[in-house]
Amino acid sequence: MSGMEIGALMFAVLLLLIALRISIGVAMLLVGMVGYVTLSGWTPLISYLKTAAYWRFSTYDLSVVPLFLLMGQFASKAGLSRALFHTASVWLGHRRGGIAMAAIGGCAGFGAICGSSLATAATIGQVALPELKRHGYSGSLATGALAAGGTLGILIPPSVILVIYAILTEGNIATMFQAAFIPGFLAALGYLIAVSVYVRLVPDAGPAGPASSWREKLASLADVWAVTVIFLIVIGGIYGGAFTPTEGAAVGAVATGLLAFFHGHLHWEGLRECLLGTASATGMIFLIVFGADVFNAFLALTQMPSEAASLISDSGLSPYLVLIAMLVLYLIFGCVMDSLSMILLTIPVFWPILMGLDFGMDPEELKVWFGIIALIVVEVGLITPPVGMNVFIINKMADNVPMIESFKGVAPFLISDFVRVVILILFPSITLLLPRLFS
Secondary structure (H helix, E strand, O other): OOHHHHHHHHHHHHHHHHHOOOOHHHHHHHHHHHHHHHHHOHHHHHHHHHHHHHHHHOOHHHHHHHHHHHHHHHHHHOOHHHHHHHHHHHHHOOOOOHHHHHHHHHHHHHHHHHOOHHHHHHHHHHHHHHHHHHOOOOHHHHHHHHHHHHOHHHHOOOOHHHHHHHHHOOOOHHHHHHHHHHHHHHHHHHHHHHHHHHHHHOHHHOOOOOOOOHHHHHHHHOOOHHHHHHHHHHHHHHHHOOOOHHHHHHHHHHHHHHHHHHOOOOOHHHHHHHHHHHHHHHHHHHHHHHHHHHHHHHHHHHOHHHHHHHHHHHHOOOHHHHHHHHHHHHHHHHOOOOHHHHHHHHHHHHHHHHHOOOOOOOHHHHHHHHHHHHHHHHHHHHHOOOOOHHHHHHHHHOOOOOHHHHHHHHHHHHHHHHHHHHHHHHOHHHHHHHHHHHO
16 A cells, blocks of 8 residues: 555544544544554654654643643633623623623633633633523523634634644744734624624514613723733733743733632632643643644655645645635534644644645745634534534533524524635735734
8 A cells, every 4th residue: 555545544544533432632642653653663663752752742832731721720710701791791781682792702801811612612601691591592592602602712812722733833823823813803793793683683582681880881890800901911922022922821820820819719729620620631632732743743654745735736726725625624523523633633734735835925924824714614613513512512501402492593603704714715914914013
């Protein structure tokens, strides 16, 4: 068998193992090792493994991952999700569909300090679902808005997935954060518009709540000023060059930890839970990263990525047609795999292909533009039928809401996502505006 055939076969085996519910990190590690031995033997594999782990995990940039995860743990412990949702509901609750808009606003705010879609959806869902039910919102709109709002966690910086993508493609983490800001804002705005249109078509789905006085509105801001300050310090410091992403993550973790402590939510037991949660999540991510390294080393031996790139380059297909095919694959696999696994699994294959195509931009800008679009589409997979992971999480938390209703509820948000992806593909300058300004 040729290297290309072995690579394709082992890729199929990997997908089978994932379908059998084997951990993606373990699956990639096993398949990569078996493929490596098949092509080169045991001695080269052992020689590679004895330095691979140290080489990967001694990378300074990876230290940002546990720090951002710890920041998210402290934010949850400090009750920031409840404060963000309360503030948004005070300002928007008097509008038709306003509580659903507040849930999306809470997701956007919490995503800015959490960076995980699933965690954002679950955390805000615990706070928002009872309020949505109490105000008479339909089950479909309530669960649909929260499932879609959770996807904002990955895009609004800081984001762990953006960090991993930048490391994989040897890109700049701060540049990826800059590029994600406007698409993340457009995502939140698009979701708010989707709610507004939905409640006009189905008025009973999201009734207006009582109006709050200006005194109540201004008082609610006192609960979230600290979140705003932390976000501005971390992101502003990174963008302005005051400190590196790792230093910014450390500052954010300390600030949110102090906030949780002064709110009385971070006793010794709470601190222990935050540290253990961070260690567990970091270990899971690092296992996936190492498994991907071994699998990608095997793919390099097969020459599969370079041969696939040559085949597509010589095929005469339009670069945008190739891009759309990749995005469709991301959408399909995003339904059953988490974002990190998808990025680690596909970037080593897709990136060489894209490098050989002419999109009218230099490789660094292409890297940033494609990364943002790919992450958006992967996240859309989290709310796409029939296996949207965010939808399943929120539906499980909602009492007596049929799954079909939850998937109906995400339909307006899927339309919004489709429009946003088309706009970002047609107008790359939207994504690249801030990186160009700060370069």
